[in-house]
Amino acid sequence: MKVFCLRMVLVLSLIFVSAAGAAGSAEIPREIPPGDLKIEQWAGQAFTFLALTADKQAGGYEIFTADRAAQGFQGDRSARIPYSEYVGKQVTVTETVPFAVGYNQQEYMVNMTVNDTGEKLTGRTMRGQLEGLVLTADLNSARQQFLGKTVYSKSRELSGLQDTGGDSMRMPVAVTIGSPMSVVDVYAGNQSQEPILLVVLVNGRKAVLPIAYSWTNRPVESWTQTPPWQEALFMEDPRISLGGSADLWNEIQAGNIKEGMTKEQVRLSWGKPFQTEANDSTWYYGSKKLNFRGNLLDSIETFANDSAALSVH
Structure with a gap:
């Protein structure tokens, strides 16, 4: 534990020195990422904070302001940034710094800037993933590709979505594998493995279909040659194709x-x-x-x- 903490302090020192040198010269995020991005390719990319599940909102995001990062990485939960102040906000990654966590293994410290305030934040990947964020370009690309389109289910059941006076209540919706569904909305979800929610209309009811648009911010060992959203849906009627x-x-x-x-x-x-x-x-x-x-x-x-x-x- 002592060795790990010393490594963390050294990594944080490198990040803060680099961040200070980069002050006033923030990179402009690229609108379209060059395919699936490994962590070392994140610099200059914009990410959006996800809407955490209700049981995690009180704990906030496991991401810290630069001045409290050392405390946060030592386990001080009070150093986490609060959910209500950051949900939906965008950040731009300015630097990723690798550090060793075991034999032939490494994780990354991720330094980022809040787009609308310039505030400096730092996060740490766990098993190759930074929780609580979705690549903004993925969210935009998912909206462009799926919104208003008909897709076909690979599931037998989805979580229902019923609007009740501004609140939403989830209940299961039975669907048939291969059944058509109209995508009526696309927004950021609440978990990093499948960070995007497609709101679909099926049999007259609204339901949510969680997807990942690219392999960005997913453990590299899970990557395949096909986009991860293909695990959840077809773009053509499978009974024909x-x-x-x-x-x-x-x-x-x-x-x-x-x-x-x-x-x-x-x-x-x-x-x-x-x-x-x-x-x-x-x-x-x-x-x-x-x-x-x-x-x-x-x-x-x-x-x-x-x-x-x-x-x-």
Whole structure:
């Protein structure tokens, strides 16, 4: 703990010296980020504070003003910036400073400036992510891409949104996988993994669909070649693009799988596999082993975790 605190003090010293030298010459944020941004590429980018969940609002954001950062990083919760004063505000990152946290691992101190006041703030990534913020360009891009469009669900249930005199009450809304939904609003959400909320109209009711627009501010080990929002929705009717009979889609909605399904249809029914092998031709779900021939499900095997022989269906 002593060694960690000493490292933190050294890192903070570097940040404050750098911030002092950069005073009066703040960088202009780029409107469109160059794809998915790793933390070392954040300098010059604008971020927006998320609306924290009700149980976290009293604790504020785990981000600190420059003069109280040392106390905050030593665990003083009173040093956190208050929720009510920063929710929805934008900051521009001025510098990211890496520091070692273990064998061949590092995190970052993130130095930023509040856009409308010039106030200096400092945060620290945990597991490669800075909580409480969304890349502003992602929020703008999501509005441009989805607002007013029809998207198609990959879920069986969404959180409902019912306006009640200025307040909002959440309740579940049942949806059909592949059903069309109209996007009527887009705004910053309340958690960093999926920091953007699409407000969708489905079966005459409003619901919220959380997404991440890019892999920015997500742990690098979770990145894939496809945008993360594709985990939540289709842009085209999957009953046309993926094919399949009405009976097959009823099976998907019921959470069933059968031989002949495509990988995407299996994924829609059962979600991501817990493990894959043999160049993605074998998928595991609990006690089930799925064998694919090319893109099609060839066989389903059931096995007991203790050592029983596999049985093929």
